[in-house]
Amino acid sequence: MKKLRTRIEKISNIKSASAIFDEAGAIIREGSLVAFPTETVYGLGANGLDADACAKIYEAKGRPSDNPLILHVADRAMIDRAATVTEMAERVLAAFAPGPVTVILPKRDEVPPRVTGGLSTVGIRMPDSDIARALIRAAGVPIAAPSANRSGRPSPTTAAAVFADMEGKIPLILDGGSCRFGVESTIVDCTGERAEILRPGAITREMLAEVLGELAPPPILREEEAPRAPGMKYTHYAPLAPLTLIDAPREKLYDAFCVAVREAAENGKRPGVIVSRELAEALSALVPSKRIAVYGDAGDLSAMAANLYESLRYFDDADADVLFAETVEEAGLGVAIMNRLKKAAGGRIRFID
Ligand code: AMP
Ligand code: MG
Helix, strand or coil, X not given: CCCCCCEEEECCCCHHHHHHHHHHHHHHHCCCCEEECCCCCCEEEEECCCHHHHHHHHHHHCCCCXXXXXXXXXXXXXHHHHECCCHHHHHHHHHHCCCCEEEEEEECCCCCHHHHCCCCEEEEECCCCHHHHHHHHHHCCCEECCECCCCCCCCXXXXXXXXXXXXXXXXXXXXXXXXXXXXXXXXXXXXXXXXEEEECCCCCHHHHHHHHCCCCCCCCCCHHHCCCCCCCXXXXXXXXXXXXXXXXXXXXXXXXXXXXXXXXXXXCCCEEEEECHHHHHHHCCXXXXXXXXXXXXXXXXXXXXXXXXXXXXXXXXXXXXXXXXECCCCCCHHHHHHHHHHHHCCCCEEECC
């Protein structure tokens, strides 16, 4: 792949940035890639109706080509161009679009199989981010976009994180600052009898159940989530140093981290921790501050989600060679956070009763 010069354009005000959107829209229409912010994470966008353009996404990410892409749209007309909207999807869209939800729908012929990994269905999302919508409007086509990270790495929630992974591979990154939610959209399959959540996100099961009634039950234990299985083949969102999650009752959490940190140090390792502010303060006597990433106040799930991927990426250059992270309760937004953390940890969890 030819090495490109990657430009970052800071967008502070949509209205005064129309020249940049015109240029970015033209880049998309010409079949090249533009990274852009959304309210979830940064996306790596291509013309979603152009199979060759979408092939460049897989190449830039190093992503397996059977992994389908999500089409990002700016309005209802674009949805109808790409998919057949089921009654179930109507309700999800009415309640949560624009926003951090993706609906899986039967695709129309105009969507190339390359976008959907050969499936007859397509994922559609209408982002709420002004920058994302302005880009889609400027391009005039649905934009296929996965997260703008190299395959397997934590998703980017800042333009700097996109640059770290995509420098030389894409011509343009639109910089809209940090993403509000910080975890990818909730994916809801709306093609069957009952709606099924394929990926948890900021639109929670409880929120969906309010508009849909009963949902398909969550998978008991998908292969990639089997918690104690070693050496799982599935890696995703992974920091460079191996990560272990520590799952302990609140009153035992500090001790559990002390044990893990001391053990690692005795084995000649330099442990880093990803924890709530409260635990960070308690651990400050034991762990140097440069090896502590704080992902928010304990219990503040929104802050934890928003800071999760930056916390994982923080250790790329922070001189730690093993990582330990605090877990959260798997309810509400905590389901999405734990889904990402378990994958980032490749299933390594230390349970303390
Ligand atoms: P990412 O692009 O990294 O946000 O991940 C997109 C994910 O959306 C894929 O890994 C799939 O799990 C899911 N996805 C997209 N399109 C479909 C589809 N047609 N059917 C099922 N899952 C889909
Ligand atoms: Mg991704």
